Amino acid sequence: MSEKRWVTFDCFGTLVDWRHGIATGIELVAPGKGRELLDVYNRHEPRVQREHPSMRYGDVLTEALRRTAAEAEIDLLEDDARVLTAGIPFWPVFPEVRQALRELREAGWNLALLTNCDRVIIGETQRRLQVRFDAVVTAEDSGAYKPAHHHFEYFEESLGVTRDRWVHVAQSYFHDMVPAGELDITRVWINRLDVSGAPSIAHAVRPDLSDLAATVAEVHRKRNG
Structure with missing residues (x-):
């Protein structure tokens, strides 16, 4: 077994502003509706x-947008349906993320992404994060x-x-x-949207990644005595 200490992250919604990316993409093909x-x-x-666990994420985005447009009675051109996939490389990283990731690395943690996307998309996104990750697991890798x-x-x-050397962080x-x-x-819950949910499900709840290194160290220490 590895003696390394790991912090794993969800990517979209936790590190990258998924809601901004989706809304902006929809706005391009349905102005005023994003x-x-x-x-x-x-x-x-x-x-x-759920219906297509082996579908690549770019195709998931396309199919979900088609269904959204159909429900809203919006006509999409065939090329329009790919707008979300095309825009992902430009979705913004939350402002505190890069510093938080650097501080974790400086504290000796290895970093990994456990993301519901495919290898191509996460490769394009990693250039925006600008901090090295030691491992990446995509839906394409895991099969679900x-x-x-x-x-x-x-x-x-x-x-x-x-699991005694692993903390998961996600929104x-x-x-x-x-x-x-x-x-x-x-686990550390990054409750960016201040949504309802049982806080006790997580070992710590934070509004964003500010001071994450200290939070991770604390939950890891408490969990392992």
């Missing part, structure tokens, strides 16, 4: 992922989308990680906190 249709899109994407357990199990088994209660809790992985 924010209005964001929650509609957010209902369709996990359904597509979170909240299924596949990402966590694939990471654990492929790298020989033990999504549904996609990340719930499955990490089911697997008894130490």
